Amino acid sequence: DAKTTQPTSMDCAEGRAANLPCNHSTISGNEYVYWYRQIHSQGPQYIIHGLKNNETNEMASLIITEDRKSSTLILPHATLRDTAVYYCIMENTGFQKLVFGTGTRLLVSP
Amino acid sequence: DTAVSQTPKYLVTQMGNDKSIKCEQNLGHDTMYWYKQDSKKFLKIMFSYNNKELIINETVPNRFSPKSPDKAHLNLHINSLELGDSAVYFCASSLRTAEAFFGQGTRLTVV
Numbered sequence: 577d578a579k580t581t582q583p584t585s586m587d588c589a590e591g592r593a594a595n596l597p598c599n600h601s602t603i604s605g606n607e608y609v610y611w612y613r614q615i616h617s618q619g620p621q622y623i624i625h626g627l628k629n630n631e632t633n634e635m636a637s638l639i640i641t642e643d644r645k646s647s648t649l650i651l652p653h654a655t656l657r658d659t660a661v662y663y664c665i666m667e668n669t670g671f672q673k674l675v676f677g678t679g680t681r682l683l684v685s686p
Numbered sequence: 687d688t689a690v691s692q693t694p695k696y697l698v699t700q701m702g703n704d705k706s707i708k709c710e711q712n713l714g715h716d717t718m719y720w721y722k723q724d725s726k727k728f729l730k731i732m733f734s735y736n737n738k739e740l741i742i743n744e745t746v747p748n749r750f751s752p753k754s755p756d757k758a759h760l761n762l763h764i765n766s767l768e769l770g771d772s773a774v775y776f777c778a779s780s781l782r783t784a785e786a787f788f789g790q791g792t793r794l795t796v797v
Contacts, residue, residue, distance in 0.1 A: 610784055619690075619776050619788030620729065661727075665784075672717055672784040673742055676729035 579603070580664045585681040588658075594651040596680050598664030601645040607668040609640060611649045613660040614679075620663070623649065654684045689713050692777050692789040699767055700797055707762045707792045709777030717741070718760035719786065720752060721776040729776070735760055767796045 581599040588594040600609065610625040624631055624638045626647075631638045637650040651658055663679040690711045699705050711718060719742075720732040734742035738754045749765045764771060774793050780786040 608784070614729075617791075619778070619790050620786075621788070622785050625783075625785065663729075667784040672719075672780050672782075672786065673731055673734065674721075674784055674786065675731070678728075 579666050579675075580677055582662070582664055582677065582680045584678070585683070588651075588654045588682060588684050590656060590684055590686050591653055594649075594654040594658065594682055594684070596649040596651075596662050596664075596682065597646065598648070599646045600664070600666055603644050603666055604668070607666045609638065609644075609647050610665040610667050610674065611636070611638065612663045612665065612674070612676075613658075614663070615657070615660040620676075623662075625667075654682075656684050656686065658682065659684045688789075689787050690777055690779055690789040692775075692792050694792060695790065696793050696795075698795045698797065701767055701769060703767050704763070704765045705767060705794070706764070707775055707777075707794070709760050709762070709789060711758055711777075711779040711787070713779055713781070713787060715779035715781045715787075716757055717780050717782075718754065718757070719778040719780075720760065720762050721778060721788075723774040723776065723791070725773070733760075733762075764794075767794075769796050772796045 611623040612620045614620045626638045640647045661679040717736045719734045723729045733752045735754045754760045774791045777789040778786040
């Protein structure tokens, strides 16, 4: 069901920026890009979402390309606690239905 | 204060039994969900309720029956449990967008 493509895994050094890419080439005009993460043994956690403009909050930044076919989640200063599976999700069913793919497993190392 | 709380956290039961998982949210959200995460870690939506009305029902066996007594609660009742029902079940809630808050999950093991 998932309409996004993400790398299976990525590594990042603690304190460095983690840039997680996502391809969503079939995105439609009214679909939002949502990012969630799941830390081991916890429930998924909302990070950020956007439509076409770049967004920033206290957790991360979201950069969406002008054609909206891809996006990048940026964790500016990764910590060990950011080790998790990160999911990029397209959503506009009108029913807030999240379709999770396989995500990117980010490992932050000291 | 936990925003979305599920009970129990762990549930071990025998095949054929009937069990319930409870979920409560104190966020004032109008939409609640049940998701299932299987042993391969795939997360899939099962149900969603909006103001106590069923909105999404994703080809889930009818042994699974959600019940929403009010918009702060969405319970999941499972009849005649099977080995394949073993999974982690997550409850979530949201308010008009897909910015959802998830509970900590209930790990169900059917033996």
